[in-house]
Amino acid sequence: MKVDTTAVGDRAEFTVFVPVAGGYELLAAVKLADDRGTFRVSVDGLAVGTARDTYSADAGFATVPLGTVTFDTAGAHRIGFTVVGRNAASSGFSLGLDSLTLAS
DSSP: OEEOOOSTTOEEEEEEEESSOEEEEEEEEEEEBTTBOEEEEEETTEEEEEEEEOBOSSOEEEEEEEEEEEESSSEEEEEEEEEEEOOTTOSOOBEEEEEEEEEO
16 A cells, blocks of 8 residues: 655554554565655554665565564554655655564
8 A cells, every 4th residue: 555645744544453462573564666755653652663764766565674562452553654754865755555564
């Protein structure tokens, strides 16, 4: 899914269901392209990991480790992606998100 973010501060948020409380590695399958931005991830409003640049002169896909997250409860949780910039060579700020994985 291409998220048409157009500027720093734009945000997309998704609700995920966590079946069991505990620690997980958060991974995102993203499309790299010449119009992609740099984003930060948050879980339930708290920052996770470091900023990720999804620019590439050659389009392709990559699985990006976003960080380790601990969920105190099972159930619905919010995962947010906020644009924090872009590579100097990028023509845009968009995010191409294919999937999110919580690996235990």
